[in-house]
Amino acid sequence: MANRLSKKRAIITGGAGGIGNATGKLFCAEGAEVVLIDQDSNALEISRKHIYDNCNDAKVVSIIADISDEKSVIGAxxxxxxxxxxxxxxxxxxxxxxxSFLTDSTTESWQDILSVNLLGTAFCSNAVMPYLRQSPNAAIVNVSSVYGVIGRKNMGQYDATKAAINSMTRTLANEEAENSIRVNAVCPGGTLTPFHQARFAADGMDEEGINALQSDITLMKRWATVEEIAYPILWLASDEASFITGAILMVDGGKSAM
Ligand SMILES: NC(=O)c1ccc[n+]([C@@H]2O[C@H](COP(=O)([O-])OP(=O)(O)OC[C@H]3O[C@@H](n4cnc5c(N)ncnc54)[C@H](O)[C@@H]3O)[C@@H](O)[C@H]2O)c1
Structure with missing residues (x-):
């Protein structure tokens, strides 16, 4: 490992989940000090311990917070x-x-997803900004989705929040460049995480069936691993990407090129 984040201090939200855990582990392995934030206290502790146990000298702590609650975010x-x-x-x-189909969405389901995916991202970005402005080379990496760029059926509310995150990425990049803060987004394609595995298992799907779900809809004909998303996040966060801001990086196995 090359210490690509040596002396960097990082917050990763959703640190208890699949991509958050992999990103936390990689950041620690590359020399960063890491705070994982999540609202799921049990999963958060498992994630923190997994990173600590699997990465020599990992500097990782966890803080429980609900990103849809601005006060909770500011405190964390x-x-x-x-x-x-x-x-x-x-x-x-x-x-x-x-x-659900967009026509089946309810006021409650809209409020729910907007408050986490969109407002949560805004609250966290606003709360860290005074600290990032004091850093000589700061970076925000937003985890969006390939479906923030291309269309499909059945997850329109989610996809709309991801398109909005791409828009916020470009706006913040414009507004914060003068403070030496870079703001970029990654757009993952289907990434096999414990969440997906549990969901498909509950539907009675076996491994072959799960793999088949991605085989015709990406050029790479498979799911991404969580590490394949964590590496582009690491790169955008590191000084190696020092001339990149406002970028929306597709990490989708070629799906958006089909
Ligand atoms: N896995 C995929 O196929 C995929 C594809 C494209 C984009 N993404 C995006 O990547 C990100 C991570 O996805 P993942 O697959 O690791 O998901 P995940 O469900 O494993 O992890 C998400 C984490 O966010 C946490 N979280 C949810 N609401 C919260 C809140 N209000 N406050 C604090 N924490 C909260 C959850 O507890 C969970 O630990 C998400 O933004 C997701 O939309 C995932």
């Missing part, structure tokens, strides 16, 4: 900044999904 970010003596990187990764 203040704690993280105190703990690490500043913040250089924010990975806005926490998110929820809704499965």
């Amino acid at each position: 970010v203040e704690k993280a900044a105190e703990r690490m003596n500043g913040i250089d990187i924010l990975v806005n990764n926490a998110g929820i999904r809704k499965f």
Whole structure:
């Protein structure tokens, strides 16, 4: 490992989930100090311990917070900044999904998903900004989705929040460039996480059936691993990407090129 995040202090939201855990582990392996934020306290502790146990000298702590609650976010970010003596990187990764046709969506389901995916991303970005402005080379990486760029059926509310995150990425990149803060997004395609595995298992699907779901809809003919999403996040967060801001990076096995 090359210490690509040496001396960097990072917050990763959704740190208890599949991509958040993989990103936290990679950041620690590359020398960053990491605060994982999530609302699921049990899963968060499992994630933190997994990183600590699998990465030599990992500097990783966890803070429980609900990103849809601005006060909770401000409190968590203040704690993280105190703990690490500043913040250089924010990975806005926490998110929820809704499965329904747009015409079946309700006021409650809209409020639910907007409050986490969209407002949560905005609250976290706003709360870290005073700290990032004090960092010489700060970065935000937003975890969007390939479906924030291309269309499909059945997850329109989720897809709309991801398109909005891409838009916020470009706007914040414009507004914060003068403060040396880069803002980029990754757009993952289907990424096999424990969440998906549990969902498909509950539907009675076996491994062959799960693999078949992606085989015709990506050029790579398979799911991404969580590490394949974590590496582009690492790169965008690192100084290696020092001339990249406002970019929406497709990490989708070629899906958007089909
Ligand atoms: N896995 C995929 O196929 C895929 C594809 C494209 C984009 N993404 C995006 O990547 C990100 C991570 O996805 P994942 O697959 O690892 O999902 P995941 O469900 O495993 O993890 C999401 C995490 O966010 C946390 N979270 C949800 N609401 C929260 C809140 N209000 N406050 C704090 N934490 C909250 C959850 O507890 C969970 O730990 C999400 O934004 C998702 O939309 C995932």
